Amino acid sequence: DAGVTQSPTHLIKTRGQQVTLRCSPKSGHDTVSWYQQALGQGPQFIFQYYEEEERQRGNFPDRFSGHQFPNYSSELNVNALLLGDSALYLCASSLEGQGANYGYTFGSGTRLTVV
Amino acid sequence: GESVGLHLPTLSVQEGDNSIINCAYSNSASDYFIWYKQESGKGPQFIIDIRSNMDKRQGQRVTVLLNKTVKHLSLQIAATQPGDSAVYFCAENIGAGSYQLTFGKGTKLSVIP
Numbered sequence: 001d002a003g004v005t006q007s008p009t010h011l012i013k014t015r016g017q018q019v020t021l022r023c024s025p026k027s028g029h030d031t032v033s034w035y036q037q038a039l040g041q042g043p044q045f046i047f048q049y050y051e052e053e054e055r056q057r058g059n060f061p062d063r064f065s066g067h068q069f070p071n072y073s074s075e076l077n078v079n080a081l082l083l084g085d086s087a088l089y090l091c092a093s094s095l096e097g098q099g100a101n102y103g104y105t106f107g108s109g110t111r112l113t114v115v
Numbered sequence: 116g117e118s119v120g121l122h123l124p125t126l127s128v129q130e131g132d133n134s135i136i137n138c139a140y141s142n143s144a145s146d147y148f149i150w151y152k153q154e155s156g157k158g159p160q161f162i163i164d165i166r167s168n169m170d171k172r173q174g175q176r177v178t179v180l181l182n183k184t185v186k187h188l189s190l191q192i193a194a195t196q197p198g199d200s201a202v203y204f205c206a207e208n209i210g211a212g213s214y215q216l217t218f219g220k221g222t223k224l225s226v227i228p
Contacts, residue, residue: 033216042218107158108157109157
Protein backbone atom coordinates (compact mmCIF):
# COMPACT_ATOMS: atom_id res chain seq x y z
CA ASP A 1 0.00 0.00 0.00
CA ALA A 2 1.74 3.14 -1.22
CA GLY A 3 2.11 5.95 1.24
CA VAL A 4 2.22 9.63 0.35
CA THR A 5 4.29 10.26 -2.77
CA GLN A 6 5.88 13.62 -3.49
CA SER A 7 7.75 14.81 -6.56
CA PRO A 8 10.32 15.93 -7.28
CA THR A 9 12.52 15.00 -4.31
CA HIS A 10 14.93 17.86 -4.88
CA LEU A 11 14.67 21.08 -6.85
CA ILE A 12 16.85 24.13 -7.41
CA LYS A 13 15.27 27.36 -8.62
CA THR A 14 16.37 30.95 -9.13
CA ARG A 15 14.90 33.91 -7.28
CA GLY A 16 11.80 35.24 -9.01
CA GLN A 17 10.95 31.95 -10.68
CA GLN A 18 7.85 29.87 -10.11
CA VAL A 19 7.72 26.28 -8.89
CA THR A 20 5.12 23.49 -8.78
CA LEU A 21 5.37 20.61 -6.32
CA ARG A 22 3.22 17.50 -6.56
CA CYS A 23 1.67 15.13 -4.06
CA SER A 24 -0.23 11.87 -4.36
CA PRO A 25 -2.03 10.99 -1.13
CA LYS A 26 -2.02 7.63 0.55
CA SER A 27 -4.50 5.22 -1.00
CA GLY A 28 -7.94 5.80 0.52
CA HIS A 29 -7.17 9.30 1.78
CA ASP A 30 -9.08 12.30 0.45
CA THR A 31 -7.59 15.29 2.28
CA VAL A 32 -4.21 16.87 1.56
CA SER A 33 -2.28 19.36 3.69
CA TRP A 34 0.94 21.16 2.84
CA TYR A 35 3.64 22.19 5.31
CA GLN A 36 6.88 24.13 4.97
CA GLN A 37 9.82 23.02 7.10
CA ALA A 38 12.82 25.34 7.24
CA LEU A 39 16.13 23.87 8.32
CA GLY A 40 16.21 23.17 12.04
CA GLN A 41 12.56 24.03 12.60
CA GLY A 42 9.23 22.27 12.91
CA PRO A 43 6.83 22.14 9.96
CA GLN A 44 4.59 25.18 9.42
CA PHE A 45 1.06 24.75 8.06
CA ILE A 46 0.52 26.28 4.61
CA PHE A 47 -3.00 25.08 3.72
CA GLN A 48 -5.34 22.09 3.51
CA TYR A 49 -7.41 20.90 0.55
CA TYR A 50 -10.60 18.86 0.68
CA GLU A 51 -13.13 18.28 -2.10
CA GLU A 52 -10.87 20.26 -4.46
CA GLU A 53 -11.12 23.41 -2.35
CA GLU A 54 -8.76 25.16 0.05
CA ARG A 55 -10.56 25.06 3.35
CA GLN A 56 -7.95 26.46 5.71
CA ARG A 57 -4.82 28.50 5.22
CA GLY A 58 -1.90 29.25 7.49
CA ASN A 59 0.09 32.46 7.67
CA PHE A 60 1.56 32.36 4.18
CA PRO A 61 1.35 35.00 1.44
CA ASP A 62 -0.72 34.70 -1.72
CA ARG A 63 2.41 33.67 -3.61
CA PHE A 64 1.64 30.24 -2.22
CA SER A 65 -1.31 28.60 -3.95
CA GLY A 66 -2.53 25.10 -4.50
CA HIS A 67 -4.90 22.79 -6.21
CA GLN A 68 -6.52 19.46 -5.56
CA PHE A 69 -7.62 17.22 -8.40
CA PRO A 70 -10.61 14.84 -8.58
CA ASN A 71 -8.28 11.91 -7.86
CA TYR A 72 -7.31 13.70 -4.59
CA SER A 73 -3.75 14.45 -5.69
CA SER A 74 -2.54 17.97 -5.11
CA GLU A 75 -0.11 20.61 -6.30
CA LEU A 76 1.59 23.41 -4.42
CA ASN A 77 2.61 26.43 -6.48
CA VAL A 78 4.96 29.15 -5.31
CA ASN A 79 5.39 32.30 -7.42
CA ALA A 80 8.12 34.94 -7.33
CA LEU A 81 10.46 32.74 -5.32
CA LEU A 82 12.50 34.30 -2.54
CA LEU A 83 15.67 32.97 -0.95
CA GLY A 84 13.63 32.46 2.23
CA ASP A 85 11.38 29.98 0.45
CA SER A 86 14.20 27.45 0.57
CA ALA A 87 12.85 24.63 2.70
CA LEU A 88 11.53 21.09 2.81
CA TYR A 89 7.93 21.06 1.60
CA LEU A 90 5.87 18.30 3.14
CA CYS A 91 2.57 16.90 1.99
CA ALA A 92 0.33 15.05 4.43
CA SER A 93 -2.83 13.14 3.64
CA SER A 94 -5.69 11.98 5.82
CA LEU A 95 -9.24 10.68 5.58
CA GLU A 96 -12.00 13.17 6.28
CA GLY A 97 -14.33 10.52 7.60
CA GLN A 98 -11.91 9.72 10.41
CA GLY A 99 -11.36 13.34 11.31
CA ALA A 100 -9.04 15.21 9.02
CA ASN A 101 -6.53 15.91 11.77
CA TYR A 102 -6.15 12.30 12.77
CA GLY A 103 -4.07 9.71 11.05
CA TYR A 104 -1.99 12.19 9.10
CA THR A 105 0.51 10.43 6.86
CA PHE A 106 3.43 12.56 5.71
CA GLY A 107 5.45 12.15 2.56
CA SER A 108 9.23 12.46 2.51
CA GLY A 109 9.02 15.95 1.11
CA THR A 110 10.49 18.03 -1.68
CA ARG A 111 13.69 19.87 -0.85
CA LEU A 112 13.51 23.27 -2.58
CA THR A 113 16.61 25.41 -2.83
CA VAL A 114 16.28 28.97 -4.13
CA VAL A 115 19.51 30.56 -5.35
CA GLY B 116 3.71 28.68 14.86
CA GLU B 117 6.63 29.18 17.12
CA SER B 118 9.81 30.85 16.08
CA VAL B 119 12.73 28.54 16.70
CA GLY B 120 16.44 28.78 16.21
CA LEU B 121 18.66 26.65 14.07
CA HIS B 122 20.07 24.71 17.01
CA LEU B 123 17.76 21.99 18.23
CA PRO B 124 17.82 20.89 21.85
CA THR B 125 19.67 17.58 22.02
CA LEU B 126 19.18 14.61 24.29
CA SER B 127 21.85 11.91 24.42
CA VAL B 128 21.00 8.58 26.05
CA GLN B 129 22.72 5.26 26.44
CA GLU B 130 21.24 2.35 24.53
CA GLY B 131 18.83 0.48 26.78
CA ASP B 132 18.08 3.48 28.99
CA ASN B 133 14.73 5.24 29.05
CA SER B 134 14.33 8.58 27.24
CA ILE B 135 12.06 11.46 28.18
CA ILE B 136 11.41 14.21 25.66
CA ASN B 137 9.49 17.27 26.79
CA CYS B 138 7.33 19.79 24.97
CA ALA B 139 5.65 22.99 26.09
CA TYR B 140 2.64 23.59 23.87
CA SER B 141 1.33 27.00 23.05
CA ASN B 142 -2.46 27.04 23.10
CA SER B 143 -4.56 26.20 26.16
CA ALA B 144 -7.49 25.54 23.81
CA SER B 145 -5.70 22.67 22.05
CA ASP B 146 -7.53 19.38 22.41
CA TYR B 147 -5.45 16.93 20.42
CA PHE B 148 -1.72 16.26 20.55
CA ILE B 149 0.61 14.11 18.49
CA TRP B 150 4.23 13.09 18.76
CA TYR B 151 6.16 12.65 15.52
CA LYS B 152 9.57 11.16 14.79
CA GLN B 153 11.55 12.57 11.89
CA GLU B 154 14.63 10.84 10.57
CA SER B 155 17.09 12.57 8.31
CA GLY B 156 15.73 13.00 4.79
CA LYS B 157 12.27 11.76 5.69
CA GLY B 158 8.92 13.20 6.60
CA PRO B 159 7.49 13.10 10.14
CA GLN B 160 6.29 9.68 11.24
CA PHE B 161 3.38 9.28 13.67
CA ILE B 162 4.36 7.81 17.04
CA ILE B 163 1.45 8.31 19.41
CA ASP B 164 -1.40 10.72 20.05
CA ILE B 165 -3.51 11.83 22.99
CA ARG B 166 -6.70 13.83 23.42
CA SER B 167 -7.16 16.49 26.05
CA ASN B 168 -9.61 14.39 28.07
CA MET B 169 -6.76 12.00 28.90
CA ASP B 170 -3.54 12.51 30.84
CA LYS B 171 -1.68 9.37 29.82
CA ARG B 172 -1.60 7.00 26.91
CA GLN B 173 0.67 4.07 26.25
CA GLY B 174 1.85 2.45 23.07
CA GLN B 175 4.54 -0.03 22.25
CA ARG B 176 7.61 1.17 24.20
CA VAL B 177 6.22 4.72 24.25
CA THR B 178 4.10 6.66 26.71
CA VAL B 179 2.73 10.16 26.32
CA LEU B 180 1.85 12.26 29.36
CA LEU B 181 -0.26 15.39 29.18
CA ASN B 182 -0.38 18.08 31.88
CA LYS B 183 -2.94 20.64 30.82
CA THR B 184 -2.41 22.77 33.91
CA VAL B 185 1.08 23.75 32.81
CA LYS B 186 0.59 23.06 29.08
CA HIS B 187 3.22 20.35 29.06
CA LEU B 188 3.54 17.19 27.04
CA SER B 189 6.15 14.48 27.38
CA LEU B 190 7.16 11.41 25.43
CA GLN B 191 8.77 8.53 27.24
CA ILE B 192 10.62 5.89 25.25
CA ALA B 193 11.47 2.69 27.10
CA ALA B 194 14.67 0.75 26.43
CA THR B 195 15.92 3.24 23.85
CA GLN B 196 17.46 1.69 20.75
CA PRO B 197 19.85 3.10 18.11
CA GLY B 198 16.94 3.16 15.67
CA ASP B 199 15.22 5.68 17.93
CA SER B 200 17.82 8.30 17.00
CA ALA B 201 15.91 11.09 15.24
CA VAL B 202 14.31 14.48 15.79
CA TYR B 203 11.08 14.36 17.77
CA PHE B 204 8.30 16.93 17.43
CA CYS B 205 5.11 17.47 19.36
CA ALA B 206 2.15 18.91 17.47
CA GLU B 207 -1.16 20.33 18.66
CA ASN B 208 -4.57 20.98 17.16
CA ILE B 209 -7.13 23.31 18.67
CA GLY B 210 -10.11 21.48 17.20
CA ALA B 211 -13.18 23.68 16.80
CA GLY B 212 -13.06 23.27 13.05
CA SER B 213 -9.35 23.97 12.70
CA TYR B 214 -7.44 21.55 10.51
CA GLN B 215 -4.02 22.97 11.30
CA LEU B 216 -1.35 21.14 13.24
CA THR B 217 1.03 23.48 15.06
CA PHE B 218 4.43 21.91 15.62
CA GLY B 219 6.65 22.68 18.57
CA LYS B 220 10.40 22.90 18.76
CA GLY B 221 12.01 19.61 17.91
CA THR B 222 14.36 17.65 20.12
CA LYS B 223 17.19 15.65 18.64
CA LEU B 224 17.60 12.28 20.32
CA SER B 225 20.99 10.62 19.97
CA VAL B 226 21.36 7.06 21.21
CA ILE B 227 24.83 6.01 22.28
CA PRO B 228 25.50 2.32 21.51
